[in-house]
Amino acid sequence: MMLRSVFAAAAGLLMSAAAVAETFTFTAIPDADESRLNARFGKVADYLSEQLGVDVKYIPVKSYPAAITAFRNDQVQLAWFGGLSGVQARALVEGSEAIAQGYEDQFFKTYIIANTSTEIEASDELPEDIKGKTFTFGSKGSTSGRLMPEFFIREAFNASPDELFSRVGFSGDHSRTISQVQSGVYQVGAVNYSVWDTEVEEGKIDTDKVKVIWTTPTYPDYQWTIRGDVDARYGEGFKEKVRTALLDMKDEDLLASFPRKSFVPASNDDYAPIERTGKAIGLLD
Amino acid sequence: MPGQAMFQLTGASFGHDDQLVLHDISLEIRDGEKVALVGPSGAGKSTLLSLLWKQQPDAVALCPQESGLVDLLSTYQNIYMGGLSRFSTLYNLINLIRPWAARREEVARVARTLGIEEKLWNSPDQLSGGQRQRVALGRALYRNKSVFMGDEPVSSLDPEQGEQLLIHVLQQHTTAIVAIHSPELAAKHFDRIIALKDGRIFGDWQAAELDLSTLETVYQDA
Amino acid sequence: MGGKSVSLAKGEKSKGEKPKGKKSTGARFRDLSLWFVLVAIVSLFFADIFLYQPDPWEEFTRIGWGMVTPFWPDANELLMSALYTVSFALLGVAVSAALGVLLAIWFHWRVVRVFSAVIRSVHEIFWGLLFMQVFGLSALTGLLAIIIPFAGIFAKVFSDVFHQQSSATVDTLAGSSRLSRFFYGWIPQAWPAMRSYIRYRFECALRSSAILGFIGLPTLGFHLETAFRQGDYSEAAAVFWVFLLLIGTVRFWFYKKLLPAYLLGAVFMLPEMPPVNASFVWQFFTQDLWPSPLLNGDLPGAMSWYGNVLADEVGPALIQTIAITQAALVLSGVMALAWYPFASRWLVGRYYWVGRFKLLVLRSVPELMLAYLFMLLFGPSALPAIFALALHNGGLIAFLLANHSQDASSQQRLDSPSGLARYFYQDLPQRYPAFLALLFYRWEVIMRESAMMGVLGIATLGFYVDSAFEEIRFDKAFFLILVAAALNVIVDSLSRRLRRAAGLKTPRM
Structure with a gap:
């Protein structure tokens, strides 16, 4: 078992340089149940991979800023953010866009x-x-x-x-x-x-x-945010393909990871109230 | 006059298999005897003393070469340590924080006879080598035992002072076993002299029958 | 001097007394200790101490039950993270020890001393958080987070070790270059001491490596923190026992001869490295770390920015950090003195291993975890941090003192007192100088750790650093880290001065 893992790691190291260019990576903010993240989001990665026709990988992060940093550093191209972290992330990465939110996130x-x-x-x-x-x-x-x-x-x-x-x-x-x-x-x-x-x-x-x-009264919250340069890197229309894949996600098992009933379209403008609130209490400049 | 036997060794050897420090030692020391252990360094005197000590640890006031002075405690406490076993633990601990008046009196008396009374509240690391040795002697004296065992107890003092203190210590104890370097002191102040060489008993004499030149052969190479 | 003693004093072999101050060493140490106790008591009034009686017993029962029923669903995952933990630690120590030697060689240069002090004054977690912004959750982040502070620590300790050596060997090399003098003289001579310190640091590195998991690196801490956070105490226990086993068995699996193989294996074990965007690294260091008024050349604006951070965050954070440090320092000392006898065979006899085991556990458990446990018991305030720091550092110092006590037992007198008298009259006073030296040595470490405790929500510097990272305000985070570093450099130099003034030798680790 150990030997296998070592070989797997070694092989991974050798292959990573070649594979990295076409792998599409995403993460999710760790907001609640963090156990077995790999197992749960691994299934989401498999689903997206099937839908998008590219390698999709999930990397786990430990904190909200780690998710934002990974997004900014282009270590992930897609992220499941909270309302505020999404606003923060999009401010750091020009051209990035909120493409979908949970059904529940419209009135969180x-x-x-x-x-x-x-x-x-x-x-x-x-x-x-x-x-x-x-x-x-x-x-x-x-x-x-x-x-x-x-x-x-x-x-x-x-x-x-x-x-x-x-x-x-x-x-x-x-x-x-x-x-x-x-x-x-x-x-x-x-x-x-x-x-x-x-x-x-x-x-x-x-x-x-x-x-x-x-x-509390309701407000918009979690959303999927994608980097602006994905079309150039993964092919024309890639962003739309991702959005469609997310909106088409119907498997309850997959949706339970978030946990959401379904995903609906979203845009950056939906989060203007969050941005205003963030500025009002001094969390955003 | 010497009374009954206090320490006895029959064919005792000590050390590791291939490196014996003592070989086949047989001796008997009686109550009331004042015994000097002589011999070149490395002859096994210290080891013999520790063997003997183990036979009567509670009856002996020990003054070993490694004086075991505690530098962080005052001279008073270092001498008082000789009396620890006489008092309860609680009493000893309180004494550590605030010395009992009665004990201060006693310890000061011991220190006075040793000439270090005014150093009672200094710590040993502020004392000279000679003063430290007196503190170590003080601890032994304060044990109030009838048997004294010393390992070169006056080696750091000048001959005149050393002799004075040796006499004092011998007066305070009915029995004494002292490893001592000087054959003269040994012959002058002790009843019996045991000479060690290479871990064996080289000679065992009553001081009265011994002449110094015999004793000096101990120090000569074979 | 009295009449009789004058005549006695004249005839001594060693003429004159040692030139010493009036106060005896014991009295000086006592007064110094009492000052620290006094400062600690005053600190308690400033520390955010708040006894709140929560209902911890249910949680504690579950933790206790979890500890005895360890369970992990995926053995492979646990094994991998254990291997990652070892890899980071091995490579981290190897590289930092080499760098430490180089720094120690030029330690007589003030700039090198200051540089070493600064890099070791920032906690691994903070280095990790900083590098994560640039290199992401990569092997490089983990390695740098260990290598940089450890190099600074090695530099200091190695330089102390060199100073302790006799200069006889090196004198014969006079005339050769500084480097050759070190490589032919000092280093071979000091090697045994250096090797044993490197071994000890390896254990620290295992702990640091594990703790880096708390911020997301794939080491044991990652799973430990997650399991703890989720309340899966059986899983937390599984990780914890694996970690303890790893540390406790180092000497059984670490063979010197296999070191090259281990290092090579460690390189292969490192998690893969995500791509790093060079322009982004440049931007991070030239722009993100500095407040925008400063970058725009708006000096008054920059002054007011710094002024605000100083007044609103640095001020209160400093008070908390210092108060917690001083209280934890003294409590560590009390714990160390109370515990070490139970781990010394000379003092308690054959059951000493029970005490040793306890101390081994205490010094292996990361302080952050202890603090989290105590938070359940005492509620959220400075108390959990103080207790956690005291337990960990007290355990560590006690362990070393117990070793000293045992090592010294062969030189003790045959007629040493027994029981409590042996401890209070003999061993404790004999150990006390080393104890003080060790405690002063730990001072800066405790300071670093109390700053870091802030990530748990206790309002020390770490709390504000963590908040600044959460708010993606790297300029503020960086400034606060610099403040923490400055504080540590000050404490380090204060500790060195105090040690010198008190005549304390560098402690044996």
């Missing part, structure tokens, strides 16, 4: 969740009681875990999170936000609604310990 939302020991009740308005509690966002660069909830919190209380909460943390991702609020490391948190719903469904959440206390 964030849940504010609280440990039940806080005895904060769910309501239609952002509850006053969250003041003075400890609070965690998800990743610092997350749209649903940071940008939008911070925006709505600032709007509701006219104060920054640092002023409002006794302690502000960044858990790193949505799953960890849930587990930290559930275990009481933080009392209140902001989490991507889709991750929450999925985990509730899978029975991963102890709803006696943590519950949703408020839902």
Whole structure:
């Protein structure tokens, strides 16, 4: 087994120089379940490869900025970004374009969740009681875990999170936000609604310990962003082929990796509200 | 007059198989004897002392060549270490932070006889070689045992001072076994002299019957 | 001096007393230690300490259960990442040791000393984050992240090792060039010490290599972090045990004679290298790292940019970083002194291996992981960072002290006291100079690590560095890293001055 891997690695090293030119590589921001990323997204790569007629490879990354960097450095040509990370990435790579978003991403939302020991009740308005509690966002660069909830919190209380909460943390991702609020490391948190719903469904959440206390208004979020030079490199009309392949993705098994019902067309303009919000709270220049 | 046997060795050898430090040593040392071990360096005196020490570790005040002074502790604490086994652990630990008045009194008395009283609150690394040796002697004296075992305990002192201290130490203990370099001191202050050479007993004499020229043959090459 | 003693003092063989200050060594060390304790206590008031009682027991039970039920679904994947971890560490140490020797040869030049201090003052994680922007998740990123700081560390340690050698051999080579003097004199003479230090550094490199997985390189840390983050503690445990096994068994699988084969194998093992865009590298170093006002020649604008970063981020971050460092430093010391006797055969007898095993585990576990565990226990504040740093560094120092204690046991007196008295009256005072020296040596390391702890969300410099990377503000990230580096250089020089003033020798590792 070991010998085989060594040979495989050696062969990979020798071949990589030749193969790199025509391989089409993509990545996805690690926003929730990171286990077996290779296995899950490997299937997506196989699907795209079949549809596009080129070698498609997936590389896993550990953080939002790593995904953006890989996109900027042309180590990936296509990426599944969040709202904010997509805006950041497109600002760095001229000509890059949002080509598709999840069906759910047209009206995405964030849940504010609280440990039940806080005895904060769910309501239609952002509850006053969250003041003075400890609070965690998800990743610092997350749209649903940071940008939008911070925006709505600032709007509701006219104060920054640092002023409002006794302690502000960044858990790193949505799953960890849930587990930290559930275990009481933080009392209140902001989490991507889709991750929450999925985990509730899978029975991963102890709803006696943590519950949703408020839902934000909707906003656009995740999208597929592609580099502007792909037509020149992979052939005329390649970008459209990618878009079509994504929109045609119907296999539930593949869609579950994101997890989305389906993909729908998107454009850069759809994310203007995100850009404005990012500038408003100083995350974008 | 010497009493019953305190230390006994019968045909003792010590060392590794091919490198014996001591060969076939048989001797008996009785209560009340003052024994000098003489012989050239490397003859096995230190090893013999440690063998003997192991027979009665609790009855002996030891003053080995590697003085084991702890440089970070004061002279007082270094002498007090001789008395550790007399007191409870807790008592000893408190003493480390704040010396007990009664013990300070005792240790100061020991230091006075050694001429290092005013160095009581200095640490050994601030002392000269001779002063360090007195601290080591102080530790042995403070053990308050009837048997003294020393390995060249006054070698760093000048002859006159060394002799004075040796006399003092011998007075304080009923039994003594001391490895000593000088045949004169050995003959003058001890009852019995055991000479070692190449790990064997070369001679074992009562001091009264010995004449110095016999003793000097120990140091001559075969 | 009193009457009788005057006459006694006259007749001594060694004339006069050693010229020393009034204070005894013990008193000086005690006062120095107390100062540090005082500073640590004051630090606690500044550190962001916040005892929050979360409900960690469920999580802890799951972690505990996971530790005893390790499981990994894909053995091949785990094996590959273990091999990657070893490859990065091997090549990293080989190259950095060679560079370290070269730097050490010219260590008498101030510029070389400063350069070495600067490159080792930036944590591997930060180097990794920087190079990732240029080289992506590639072998080069991982290698450079290890090689650069390690070269700086090797330079310092090798130079110290050279200084400890007697100059007799080298004097016979007088007149030959500096290089020949080193290669024919100093290096062969110092080689045993250098070799044992390189071996120790290899263990550190394995840890660094693993930790680089936290930011995305394909080493063991990648899976460890993922599994931990997902709460798959059985999987985390599998990675953890593999890692511990790897470190604990180095001497069984590392054969000196096979080193060339290992190195060659390591080169082949490296993950493939994605293409690097040269113009992009150029842009990164000439533009991305610098604030735009500075690039536009707008000096007042640049000043106000730096002013803002200093006031809003550097100021509070420095307070946290320093406070955590000082508290962790003293706590490390306390832990080291409390633990080392249990790992010394001379002090506790035959069960010493239990203590040794504990220390081996403690010094092998990456601090970041410990901190994460403590965060579950104490809630999010400076406390988890302080405890994690103290446990890791305390364990490491204790391990070395236990070795010293055992090595010295053959020279101890036959009638040494036993039990606690042996520890307090004899071994502890004997070990104390080495202990202080080791602690001062670790000072800059602890500082580097407390800065890095920020990536967990504790508001040290690392927190702001991490945020700047998240916001794709490389100019700010770079500036903050420079601040962290400057802080480390200061602490390093302070530590060296204090060690010299206290008369402490370079500790034996």
